[in-house]
Amino acid sequence: MNKIISFLVRYPIWPTVLLFSIMIFGLIAFGQIRYSFFPEIKPDTISVQVIYPGASPDEVAEGVVLKIEEQLDGLDGVERVTSVSKENFGSVTVEIKYGADIDKVTNDVKNAIDAISSFPIGAEKPLIFAQKFRSRSLSVVLSGDTDLYNLKYIAEEFRDNLLESPEITQVSISGLPDLEFSIEVSETDMRRYQLTFDEISAAVNNANINISGGKFDTDNEEILIRTWGREYHAGQLQDIVVRGNPDGTVVRLRDVAKVSEKWEDIPDKTYFNNRTALVLNIDQTEQEDILGIADVARAEVDNFNATHGNVKAEVLDDRTIPLRQRIELLVKNGIFGLILVMIALGIFLNLRMSFWVAVSIPFSFAGMFIIATAMGITINVISLFGMIIVVGILVDDGIVVGENIYVHYEKGKNALRAAIDGTLEMTTPVITSVMTTIVVFAAFFFIQGIMGKFMWQMALVVIASLLVSLFEAFFILPSHLAHSKALNRGQKVSGVRAKIEKGIDYLTNKIYAPTLRTALQYKWITVVLPVAMVMLTIGLLGGRFIGTTFFPYVDSDTIPINVTLVAGRQEADTDSLLARIERVCWQVNEEMKSERPDGQDVILGIKREIGANDFGETGSHTGNLTCQLLDGEVRNTESYVIANRIREAVGRVPEAEEITFGDRGRFGKAVSISLLGNDHEQLLKARDLLKAELQNFSSLKDITDTDEEGRREVNITLKPRAFALGLDLGDIVGQVRQGFFGKEIQRIQRGRDEIRVWVRYRPEDRSSLSNLDNMRIRTPNGAEYPFSELAEYTIARGVTSISHLDRKREIRVEANQTNVNEDLPPILAEINEDVLPRIMGLVDGVRASFEGQSREEGKMQKSMMIAFPTALLIMLIMVILVFRSLAQALMIFSLIPIGILGAIWGHGIHGFQVNILSAIGMIALSGIIVNDSIVFVDQINRKLREGSKVVDAVYQAGLARLRPILLTTLTTAFGLAPLILETSRQAQFLIPMAVSVAYGLIFGTFILLVILPASFLIFNSIRMKFKALITGRIASPEEVEPAIKEIEFLKNKELLVEKT
CATH class of the missing domain: 3.30.2090.10 (Multidrug efflux transporter AcrB TolC docking domain; DN and DC subdomains)
Structure with missing residues (x-):
């Protein structure tokens, strides 16, 4: 490392060529990267589908599904097996274990099913496939005053035109019977x-x-x-x-x-705004760009409408609209945050040095784009947020190295020597601090569940950026500082710069210095106060003064309304009910339109489908409506509020067995409980009891179950x-x-x-x-x-259907929240601790398990309880090895809970619930706190090695670290500030993560500058007492410190060598 840094400092052409090469290749990589709404996830389920024409659900279950389940029982790599048997059709879903090879498991499943020789004669060959990544981009609805035959050929021509474009490969037509x-x-x-x-x-x-x-x-x-x-x-x-x-x-x-x-004589009809319609659903696969797909589709829609009169094409549920809004939002906030970072650097450093430190940001992103493209990462809302999180962190190591080079230069060294010595001195603490942050983000790679599949891209973006930033801080920055005018001893400070320096001196000597002396003098009180605040915060969480939920509500621009009538009802009955609800929707639209200052419609169009619904049910007795809403950024009314108004206006619907208004949520319904057993009568009894109990919860609505009478x-x-x-x-x-x-x-x-x-x-x-x-x-x-x-x-x-979960008969009872912003955990806790035990005591052979959001949360928590303690342990070992002291490492890690305290209070200030994204922000925060603490403690140890007393070393280290700590805090907080202050609805679900990092770090600054020095003295006192107990003499504060003990050990070793 010494030779490499010395070489690069002396020959600046090498760092310059490296800088421009990576920047150029980074721009090329950026041009190749694709866009998607959410990260593309690898499949972890295998689907087995069997068509059995004319068979009842019982026949499908007995003749097909049970035989498949028997063959799959105990198969290596299988996590669990679920199945649904319906009229004419059976489906078995195989979930594989975390880390299992899906290709191998798929092959094993095929071999197991191929061994079945007793399928009914009328059953078709099972279709077995691993579910591939496919994400809906948008839909195009064709509607007009024409018959279905004509509409069919128009839709097929439209689909052919779309598929001629290389950007689109997946287009399906719905609403079209065979x-x-x-x-x-x-x-x-x-x-x-x-x-x-x-x-x-x-x-x-x-x-x-x-x-x-x-x-x-x-x-x-x-x-x-x-x-x-x-x-x-x-x-x-x-x-x-x-x-x-x-x-x-x-x-x-x-x-x-x-x-x-x-x-074909099956109910499969679609209407849009009460006109016969067909819907073309356009999906994105792994190798496709969602923005390119949407651009081609919209151009085709415009061209179609220009050449057709009696049939109109309209875009529905365009996922790229919120994606573009989020990209624009994050990019805008990212640029604004970058400007604030530059301003913070300019305040605390001279302009030339701040420029070269800030170069780390575009350089790191360029290197990250090279790595991201090679790893198949797309630009999506999650990876973009990773970029925003890391903007302020990227300059941290550059600040530390640059500031230390400046300190050596001020000691009288020439620019080259100062650059080499200042960089080498910070090698160990900076590498260790960055690696601890990388380790904590690496834990995201091992989180299970949907969130784990999403968050690994954010983690990779952060890790890649930090590694490239570390490379820049050691191999490029020192050379540029040494050969530029950033180091200029004779430069006079005047004007604004002089006022800034005067302000910093005042902050250091008149505010921080006396505060630090008081904290050191009353060290026990200084440390006990934040501990008490931690206990108070735990009480606030327990008392629900600060709310909690699993995943924050993300508003939608559509409202699905699903209905199920009594099985056997005719298609005309279903259509009549849906048409009546559709008229009510338009009435609600007129009411809300009259309430709006701009007089705009909140409902732009309504799609009506007969023959299927979002419950997974099919038949003439099922159907759904989809209300396409005004863009949420203009609407200013959350979709669930509109859904509740429609529900109230519709009123009671006695002919409907089940009816729901609103979205199921990204991870399923808020409450989803599986009742499992072998006795169907007992399951029905448990279902009825559970539904009756859930009806008593005013916070729940749309209570449904999966065991509908056929x-x-x-x-x-x-x-x-x-x-x-x-x-x-x-x-x-x-x-x-x-x-x-x-x-x-x-x-x-x-x-x-x-x-x-x-x-x-x-x-x-x-x-x-x-x-x-x-x-x-x-x-x-x-x-x-x-x-x-x-x-x-x-x-x-x-x-109508028979469901199994791991070969047990299953009835699933589900419900949505009336107010999606209400805390969900108390509801689930009451159901789990009070409702379910009472019901289980009244039935035999039935057990219950939480599914949907609760299951996803459980999978995450289980993996997080392994991944993050492991990451913290690795971080602890790294710090122990660097400082060669268990006590100092434990002292640093004891500050993490106090830092999280600030993150939680930040949620209370902004009125956000603490959710899984908040927790991810807190995890990232812990790495940053450890990062800064390492550099601070290293400064104290250096002062001790130079001969300072313990109290003086702590005091001098605090004054020396004030500027870089404030600077690193401000750069990170400023980088996130625009996002935190954003009022756009597209930012709302990301803000809690930003709040965790920014507020935690602001509070963490107080920890580092005040509590850490006091904690250092407390640990020193404890070591003195232990030393006195062991040796029987009172030791000085200095001789118990690891840094001094190490010096004494080396001196004794040298004396021993001289004697021998």
Whole structure:
């Protein structure tokens, strides 16, 4: 290190070339970096999906899902397995353990499922895949006064235009059912012609084909034999011959059936502002830039609207709007903070020195961009915040090194010697202090849960910037100071600079010096007071005077409204209810519009979807509305307030089984409780009790559960006569299924559409129970019997879905907060400590677990309880090794809780809840406090080695460190001040983290300048007493200090060497 620093100081061309090289390559790297809303996260779940047409949830669970769960039980690398069985579909989600190789686990899951040989015949092959990163960029809704066929082709053309751009690869269309050919026969015609479904199916299959018949060779060429019998339009199938009669007549398909092309018979309709609509959802993948995607999509929307009259394209839920706002906000605040940092440097240092110290900021960012690009980091709200946090910290080591070089220069050394000696003297404390900060940020790499996946990018940004800054402080800054006019002994101080120096002298000698003397004189009182404040702060947190929550509320520009009717209700019923709520939404908009000074609409558009909702439920009895709101920066009303007004205006909705107004939250609903057990009746009892208890909480709303009662089911059993005729249950139910559900005959690829060909009864022949009673069952010998003679049935309600968690039946009960800014922990504590124990005492074989936000918080806390104590231990070991003293290391670390005190009080001052982002800021703060303390204690030790008494050494070190400590504090606080004072809604969820660092550091300055010196003397007194107890004599304050003891040890060692 000595030779490298000496070489670079003497030959300034090398540091200059390094400086400009890294700056240039950094700019190139910055141009290559991509943008995303949040950090791109690696997948940790594997999805298994199985389609089982016509199957009930019970059939899907028994025939598919339970077999998959059995195979996956105990599989290496699997954290837990959840599943949902619905009509026609089963889904199993495999969560992998932290650190497991997802590719290996995915392969193991595939092998395990491939070993299952007993899936039902009607079930399709399982689709198994690791869920990849995909983030919604924006949606485009196409709506107009046209039919769905025309809208389909317009939407597909729009999608093709989007996909022609290299920026976009993922576009899906929602609200569009699949096309199918429906061959609908009547029971009367089948009996007249003595036909069966199997005969009709075989006739279509054998006629509607393209097939090769081989080839033959002539003398001149090879000729293929083939037929082109495949028809691609429903009407062309009508001439297919179903049966040829001995008299030469034929029965064609049109004689016994109506053949039509139609939309699949499932509820999947979308409207926008009450007009037929389709929605194109545009997603971002790992290698794509969300801003580029949005720019292309908006340009296509503008072009479309300029060329189409009856159909309009509009952008919905554009995620880049808040991202651009946040980027603009953070960049603006970052630049403003940088200016304040420069001003602070100019106040405490001369202008030339402050310039060269400030060069560290762009240089460090340039180096960081090189590393970030190589690591695949994107520019997002989290990584940007890391840059803002580190702006003020970057100059800390430069300040310490530059100030020490100036001290050596003032001692009479020439510029080169001062630069070399001043840099080398600070090598150990500065490297140690920076490395302790790096260690604490490195702990973020080991946090589990969603927040851990987000925060590692912030940590990497900070660590990379600090490492590059450290490089600049030792290898570039000394050379520039030595060869510039920053060191100028003959320069006269006048004007503003003279007044600044006079002010600093006054602060040092007239304010700080007497304060420090008093603190040293009354050292015990000085230390006890902040400890008492720590206890008071703990009481304020416990008494909820300063609120706490897991994750701060982030406002949205959309309001989802989800409804579920009684299973079995028709699509028209759902549409009618949604349309009624939509009208109420517009009424609320008019009311709020009249209350606004600018008279703007707060609701810009409403999308209505039938057939699905955000609960994960599907069917004609489900649906949702999405209200697109005015931009939040203009709206000035939080979305949950508007949602609550809509709820109040809608009032009670008796026909709805479940209805919710507002967002679920980024980590799920505020309250999410899983009830697990094997006895479904006991689970239902626990569910009802829990929902009744939650209704008593005025702070909760939208209480729902996942065990919704299903549609009415006809359960068939055979009569004795059926067995006598050689029929079994499979024969009869199979024929019933052919008539009422239908039989898929073929799949025809027509262009981009895969069209299924179905044969079934006409709608009028499958509309009532009397149709079932009168349908004819065919025996193997061709005889026909009414269904009612061979079978009977009962009617009961089933379930819409069956959920499992780790092979236990699960019912999940969830609720949202009425006021999202209210403290959540007290609510969860009451449920956990009072409500759940009472309920569990009333049911058998049921246990409860918290999911959603609570589970994420638990995962974070569990990993943080390992990662951060480990980081603190590593930091402690580093400090012990540097000072070669356990006592001094413990003294430094004892100051961390007092620093956190300032962070918590900062939240109280600004009215913020302490949340997980606040805690992350406090963790970062602990590294900064240790950083500054190391340099301070090193200064005290140096004074002791120079021969000062303990009290004098502490006093002189305090005066010497006042300027750099104030400067490092101000640069960090000023860097964050614009963000803390920001009123924009986009800044609100980031401000608590900034408050933690800034206020903690401001309070930490008081700790360093006053409490640390007093603590040093207290630890010195304790060591003296221990020395007296061990040796029986009273030692002087100096001889018990590690720095003096080390000198004495080295002297004795040298004497011993001389004697030998």
